[in-house]
Amino acid sequence: MSSQVFSVLFVVAVLLTLLVKLALMRRQIRHVRARRDAVPAPFAEAIGLESHRRAADYTAARMRLAIVEVVVNAGFVLVLTLGGGLQRIYGLAGTWFDAGGIAHGVALLATVAVLGWVVDLPLSLARTFGIEKRFGFNRMTPQLFVADLVREGLLAAVIGLPVLAAVLWLMGAMGDRWWLWVWLFWIGFNLLALFAWPAFIAPMFNKFTPLADEALKARVEGLLDRCGFRSRGLFVMDGSRRSAHGNAYFTGFGAAKRIVFFDTLLEKLLPEEVEAVLAHELGHFHHRHIWKRFSVIAAASLGLLWLLGWLMERPWFFTGLGMDGATGGTAVALALFALALPAFTFPFGPLMSHWSRKHEFEADAYAARHAHPGDLASALVKLYRDNASTLTPDPMYSRVFDSHPPALVRVSRLRPDFREPSPT
Template sequence: MNLFTWLFLLAVTLSTALRLYLSQRQIRHIRQHAGSVPAAFSHSITLPQHQHAADYNIARQQLGQWQTIADTLLLLALTLGGVLQWLWTRLAASGLDGLPQGIALIGCVGVISALCSLPFSLYGTFVVEKRFGFNRMTWPLYMADMLKGNLLALLIGTPLVALVLWLFTAAGALAWLWVWLSWTLFSLLMLWAYPTLIAPRFNRFTPLADPALRERIDQLLQRTGFESDGVFVMDGSRRSSHGNAYFTGFGKSKRIVFFDTLLTQLEPAEVEAVLAHELGHFKHGHIRQRMWTTFALSFISLFILGWLQGTPAFYLGLGVQSMAPALCLLLFMLAAPAFTFPLTPLFSHLSRRHEYEADDFAARHSSAGNLVSALVKLYRDNASTLTPDPLHSRFYDSHPPASLRIAHLERSTS
């Protein structure tokens, strides 16, 4: 055991303990406040609905705790437990070498990770979501989604992995920089390809047909100077009764997408207010800011990876005796989340600030009152907790807690 081993064990122990501690705080806080509806919501959400949401969120937290433990055990088995080294040795014994060996190793680890997460996905979908009335996923649809997802990962991921491993072998000291440039270009390509080529493989997207709602949306787009490739309705009800809306793509491939479940939950004026919020993210440059932040973090990460690639103590400290680009890449990807987990509240804070800015934009260009009524309906129908633990919320939540967000919007109307 060397310094890398001790740092790795410390990071894994602290991050796992913190995850479980925050989750337990969330469970305890929700239980303590399940007996009464917060005053701001007492006229729109009943006590049984509030308690239903509490039970739902507790069940999700408990499942998450078990998955956290399982993920930690898998991480330790792959690294210090020697599974990575064993896989590498077995692949070499089978006659693989160089680039094919590296691609096969990453594929094997991907399969192992997927198999280990499958029970939690199945339980979450067919037990937790079903128990609380949200699941509409059928077994054939689940299997079809899994098959298509794995096929896409194989078709898209294999060439990308091959390119990355080849660059680390052939590009010398600046290989990390070439990998970063390749990854950045690939990410930009996916921003274009996802809404037009990938997402339609999983869901149906049809142009918004309601003429009155379409007219209302067109007027909002004109007021805000926004151009898009279209407004679409996605058949989210095939999988879940949760409602949502999102904005995707960039350039001429920008799309506005509403879940069909959302359109059944909200009135046209409320749908307009939700869309105004989403447009606020674009107008404030939030999507661009997040994209550049991702690129900057990947630049730093790949620079560190480039240094670690030639450091034998890094491999030995994480349970691997061999040195190869594929092993270095996997070890880095496995270990990095434990070290970066303390940064989570920073990014959550920035995300919540963006949500407030988007809400302010919606209040100026649509109606704060309509956005409030829409959010309350979504909190109720999606069984969102109205009483999150403050520390858990500050650490994880990408959106402001319901009570604070509603109060912020109501102040804008006064």
């Protein structure tokens, strides 16, 4: 393949991905706003018209910002590749470190990451202090926002830079099968992160306290006994420091498993509804959804690393993405691959979304067996209402992007009476 042909394929992939995303986001806005003034009949008793309108406006606002985000990201990728941005960063990093060395490669990749962070920062500010604040969800102060940025930057430096150095060393030292060694290292790192996150990293950002409500604790422990689930404890996270959104999850693996409730969730739901939500999360554990997803990601990453190894031997891969013929190396290949990959893998996104929605149905069914399905249904309705989640997503947008089923479909499976009336 010539570099010119690959350049054309890359531009076509970027533009097609951008156009499809824009078209679907515009469909979502039109679809939701067209149904803004009528609550779907099954939800009419639980969700008022003003709440429904608020959810529609919130969804439209988020979609408008997402449109800006995808345009900016596409432009960023094109500037760094065909615009020669990565070539300039390579030359700049070469003035600091010996060209082609590990330090030079880490500097190159870190610079690209920092530039991406700088480009995303205005969007993050608009999301947090614009949209989230306007709709009453943001509780983040500017001081906390800055503190989070500092902590994230320190973590990226302390953990990310050594990881990048290790990957680049393996790519250069392990011969033709370097991709297998990098994959093994990456899998080991992710398993270690699963263990370390709940115990060491998450507490850097949030406070976790043992669940103090004895009645709720007894109800939850009874559910855990019925489900055969063992954990290191039940914790409440101060999610209200940053947002009014509520959630619950379990994290870690093996002896490090722990169950976490957002304090905002406990404020909104009745004890039996909290139990049903937790039963749903335990359904993910019972069906091994996390490990199934991890296995798919692991297999895909192995294939992608092999592909990167193959592409590194093709000069057109470098020149077709904006590098001159004399520039190559492991760090450049890794950066180009990371920049170009999303445009070519976008068509697989709907498959992953479909798989995720299937998992949600399985977890709901498990919850319905171990808690009252009506309690889960009522909890979901409250969460849709309080989180301003739209009840009327565009079906095509939802099939491509949504990891969770539409509200009406999901709740009606738990409550068969909860359906739209048939047209007469």
